[in-house]
Amino acid sequence: MISHPLLEGLGMVGVRLGLERIRTFLEVLGEPHLCAPAVHIAGTNGKGSTTAFVTQALVEAGYTVGTTVSPHIQILNERVQINGVPVDDATLSEAIEHVDRARWSWAEAAGIQGHPLSYFEFMLAVAFQVFAWRGVDVMVVEVGLGGRLDATNVVQPVVSAVTSIGLDHTDVLGDTLEKIAIEKAGIFRRGVPVVAGALPEEARQVVTHRCQSLGCELWMAGPRLRREQRRDGTWSFATPMGGVQGVRLGLRGVHQGSNALTALAILHRLRSLGFLLPDDAIVRGLSGAFLPGRLEQLRPGLVADGAHNPLGGRALAAWLSQRPKPGWRILLLGMGRDRDPVPFVEPLVPYVDEIVTVQAAHPKARDPTELAMELQDFDVELAAGGTVDETLPEVFVEALETIVTGSLFVAGAARAVVTEGVLDGLQAGQGPLDGDAERPEEEA
Secondary structure (H helix, E strand, O other), X not given: OOOOHHHOOHHHOOOOOOOHHHHHHHHHHOOHHHOOOEEEEEOOOOHHHHHHHHHHHHHHOOOOEEEEOOOOOOOHHHHOEEOOEEOOHHHHHHHHHHHHHHHHHXXXXXXXXXXXXXXXXXXXXXHHHHHHHHOOOEEEEEOOOOOOOOHHHHOOEEEEEXXXXXXXXXXXXXXOHHHXXXXXXXXXXXXXOEEEXXXXXXXXXXXXXXXXXXXXXXXXXXXXXXXXXXXXXXXXXXXXXXXXXXXXOOOOOOOHHHHHHHHXXXXXXXXXXXXXXXXXXXXXXXXXXXXXOOOEEEEOOEEEOOOOXXXXXXXXXXXXXXXXXXXXXXXXXXXXXXXXXXXXXXOOHHHOOEEEEEEOOOOOEOOHHHHHHHOOOOOOEEEEEEEHHHHHHHHHHHOOEEEEEOOHXXXXXXXXXHHOOOOOOOOOOOOOOOOOOOOOOOOO
């Protein structure tokens, strides 16, 4: 389902950091967040991909897995997954209505005025309720924002992980890597093992000190956690508990090697806790993982990637640098008003011929003309478009390759354009739809 009537108005509540409200409400629901052991995954970038890798490997090993992610990029069901598949409409609707009844009864009894839960808190409670109903064996929980005060921090993890730490959401989490690392490391629990990806030195120190103070055994990318990509594109990974060889990852991009290594380390920590996770199941999980809107080829000549911060921009640029450019390549760019487009776009400019700005259907979406004006100092052709559904067909037939990026919501809008058949009968680079304009000369 795209949405649900009971969710109307919740999107305007905004971010509400803090745990007391969601913890108290979940007690009223019967503590569904404690229905199964949890893997809790935080990080500036890569937490969604790592979540997908871990989920698929657990499924391949025969476990029933409940996974919750955010945001959804096309349908609401993406936030509540059973065995890596978005839950069906009927179950989701039943859970939404169940949680809705409980929240108003709780709010009335507690004397709470207005909306008692934010959108994120409400849908998290819905996910936990579905997991409890389905009797999942394990939950894989992706942090929403930060970690320490994120609503997901009510779970009791058996493994905690931080995939990466960079400057993002600085207005909420802090304006230094150290401050952001403190927020991410807030998900650690005393004695619970921790896995961390490659971190900047300031963040590494925070994570290490936090683990020492809580008695958490820490595995961090480095000599103990290693990865290597071979010439044929396959990967080898190693942790203190062994390794796997010749893995062809299900997710594109060299940066996915780091996420897969973090996932393998999480899975090996679970193995040490008694989970039955044979190597062949892990390899199938790493190879079979899927995540919409992450370097996803929607059609020949059309790729959608939800990168939206400088780390994501550099990862996308690294992927583009390794691919031959087929000809005129357009970056279809849409970003939120809270994002600085300049550091995001800067590494991408050498690999594109033109940037066309667009606007997603989201309250925080930046106006395309305003966005284009902020990018006018770059040496690249620049144009302001309209909405994604208006602009994508025109760009798609003009360019030999279109890269849609800047926001998960923009990537989701591109997916909707494709699934709704708007591009049916069109081919990349076939020429302008109206036949009036001429496509720029392709590179020789």
